[in-house]
Amino acid sequence: MSPRLQRRPVERRGLNLWPVGPVLALAFAVALLVAGGVFYTAWELLGARGLKPEHRLDSSTLFDLVKLSFGVVAGAGALVALIVAYRRQRVDEDGALRDATRLHTERFTTAVSQLGDNAPAVQLGGVHALAGLADDAPTRALRQTCIDVLCAYLQLPHTPDPGTDNPAVQEEHHRYLALRTVRHTVLRLIGDHYRLPVGTHGSWQGCNLDLSGITIDATIDFSGATFSEGLVNFHRATFSSGAVGFAGATFSGGELRFDDATFSGNHMVFINATFSGKNVYFGNSTFSGSTMYFDGATFSGGTVRFDRATFSGGDLRFTDTRFSGGNVSFGSATFSGSDVGFGGATFSSNTVHFDRATFSGGDVNFAGALGDAPSGLVPGAGESLPPGLALPNTWMP
Template sequence: MNNPLQPRPKQDGRHTPSLWPVWLVAPGALLLVGAAAFGLYHGAELLLSSEATGKKPVGVQDVIKTTVTVLTLIGAVLAALYAYRKQLLDEGTSHRADATQLTERYTKAAEQLGHEQAAVRLAGVYAMARLADDWPEQRQVCVDVLCAYLRMPYETDTTAPAFRHGEREVRLTIIRIIRDHLQDPTATNTWCEHNLDFTGATFDGGDFSRSNFSGGQVSFRRSTFSSGEIDFGLSKFSGGLVDFGGSTYSGGQVDFSHSTYSGGGVSFNGSTFSGGQVYFRGSTYSGGQVSFNVSTYSGGQVNFSHSTYSLGQVNFSHSTFSGGQVSFDGSTYSGDTVSFEYLRIQPAAAIRWGPFPAIPVNEP
């Protein structure tokens, strides 16, 4: 929380001078003028009274002095009001200059993101991220632009006509910048409580490790994790809603190992695990709701081993295990934390249940 008794901090990228808030300066100036007027008034009164003790009429010179004093005080008040108004106008002009400059920076960064050359697009990524830090009022807009870039069609096949050289580096840079802004929820430039929309994006790598999903809405709905290494390890899901619903894991390695789920909601409903390796091992489920309902496990490896289920609700109901390998070995749970109702398990599926009790299964 900002201290109202401190001058406004200077922000990078802005031109507004470091001024005391007007609402604090103006009343303070009026109070000082009032106190000075009160003192001068009583001083003049005592002076005139002492000179009139001998029943002599007050001299014209004394009256003139008193009048001049009063006029001077009035002038001081008017000058303070004028200064107050001038400061308001100056601040308004500065804010308009700020808005113009920030808008120009936004336009330039957006143009760079659409450039044909990957190096220019990279410059646009860094420019947009810096602008988000400098422009809290429009930070969400800048974040939305970076997320929208990841949602654009992306060709991972190097032999395809639509493949763009350097595009993968641009996308990995965006992911890394977003990750860096999700590390500390208390930082002044944090993006933890902002919405992040990756709906339908294609990921062939990226580092989201140690991210704090503590607020806002984060969507990976219908995203495709097709190759490379995508790291969510040691992340904390403590608030808001993180939605991986309908996502596809068809190759590469996606790692959620040692993550903590202590609040909010995380949904993998309707996801398809058809290839590659997906790790949830060593995770802690101590609150909130984590749902894998109606998911399909048809290939690859999905590892939930050595996890702890102590509070909250983790739900695997109505899921289908038709192939691949799924492991819950070494996990611990308490009460009704985990639900495996109405599963469909086919012989081709290799499942290691570990310590879980008998699983109610609907045979295919």
């Protein structure tokens, strides 16, 4: 079953204001309590033991009492005005949000209609319209809706390229190329928006991406992006060509899923990436012709799992990678034809595991690796290394 996207709490819409009568009564009660508290504190600080009886008030005292009365009335009026102004501002803000949401919905309907058109050029316009709507969305939930529609478009089945050998299918071939341009544009826009820093206009960092089951034959670039929350889902995706770049990216939260994916001809780049808290899954994936580079990456937290993955071709490199924390697991993985290199990698804290992994071909080379040997690699006394596995002499019993 495909992993489901993490649900976000539904954003509250509309106002939830108390009736003005109870609010004013409560405000007056609080004001009286505060005034009483101030009076009592002043009484204690002055050390008063009682009131001196007076039978007459002079004009100065009477004038002070009148000023005090007017001050109380003015303060009460100011309090009422403040409460009314606050409520009016809340109502105005809610009205502005409703207007913005209404306008967004109208534009959204138009953009989705364009995306569903038969003409690729109109679809391309719908793609850019939805991306712009996501940037200008008045709430995060509405931004996520726009992104979900773009991801759903990529998940739609599409007719494969009929080729160019038969002149009778030239029109179908040209249509295939046009629709491929639309799909590639969606992938490019996703990468462009994810690379923008959090908090800047147009940044989609933290939003969910459901790209499960799609075919990636283009470049999507997440270089330098920060993944601190949300789910980026490539479950059961097929990477047939192009490149997916995570160079210099930071993975500190949320999930990145490539489980059950097929890597048959593309490039995956995690060079100088930092894994400090995010969970990254490659479990049950098949690597038959792709290249994947983790050179210079740092693993200090989180979980990266290649459990039960099959490496039958292509290259997987961890040159000068540092494993200082977290959990990197190749449990029950099968190495039968890929070139896997850990040259210059540093291992510590028992963070990397190859328990029950199978080596039957290819080249899995730990030459030049430093630190503690990952579990599941070093053979017992009198046992030989499996075919294709090379370990430093310092790790051998």
